[in-house]
Amino acid sequence: MIERLNIRPARFPLALPPPTPRKLSHTRTVVYQGFDREDGLWDIEAALTDVKTYDFRVSTERPFPAQDPIHGLKIRVTLNDHMVIQDVATSMDDIPHPECAGAPHGMHKLIGCTMGPGWRKVINEHVGGTQGCTHLREMLFNMATAAYQTLPSGQWQRLELAGMPQPTVTKPPFHLGQCHSWAYDSPTVQRAYPMFYKPKAADVTGN
Structure with missing residues (x-):
């Protein structure tokens, strides 16, 4: 079962602000x-x-x-x-x-x-x-x-x-490194593809 994560960044609103009066064109x-x-x-x-x-x-x-x-x-x-x-x-x-x-x-x-x-x-x-x-x-x-x-x-x-085993992932999927959530140093990649996770230099050095 896939656990649904309820992660909402506090700094950014997830809904559009109310629009000014308008009509659909x-x-x-x-x-x-x-x-x-x-x-x-x-x-x-x-x-x-x-x-x-x-x-x-x-x-x-x-x-x-x-x-x-x-x-x-x-x-x-x-x-x-x-x-x-x-x-x-x-x-x-x-x-x-x-x-x-x-x-x-x-x-x-x-x-x-x-x-x-x-x-x-x-x-x-x-x-x-x-x-x-x-x-x-x-x-x-x-x-x-x-x-x-x-x-x-x-x-x-x-x-x-078909009852067959899933293939082993040997190379990064195409979507890695293509958006914010799938950056190689992101927690998303660390959770989903730890073998391809690349922590930031500051994380490695501890600075």
Whole structure:
């Protein structure tokens, strides 16, 4: 059983302060999902929707009534256990310009690439600038985080269901050293991955 820790830093508030009087103008919703496929691969899906609370019109284009999606975009990336892309599918259900329909034409170039360190560079090399779509690139970049949330835990679950032992961790997971809580000298790493914990120099010397 995993113990839930109730740790709240006293110096920093965890809630937003009350806002000044205002009204909602625009909502962007982005949803990421990870799927464990029956064939042993993994699907990571992203869906992005933009809506406004008022009738809106892009110059020279059709009007968008309030609450009608201006953007309704979806991406499905299929990965193997090593986070190598096996397939990419894109849906442009709602777009502000008819030319937007051609934006995904280069997405297949990502097949064979790996979601991992340097992922943003990989995206820009294959579908950057006018080769792709700003919103699709934003979705792709954050799909790597969703993939990391899906694959390692899903792989462990597969082993557990099969009655097989969990593999020994021999190298630092990718997320170590990437944020405040997972700094190598943090108590989080000391608890979760003591073999990779690196105390600060002051802690070692006792100063």
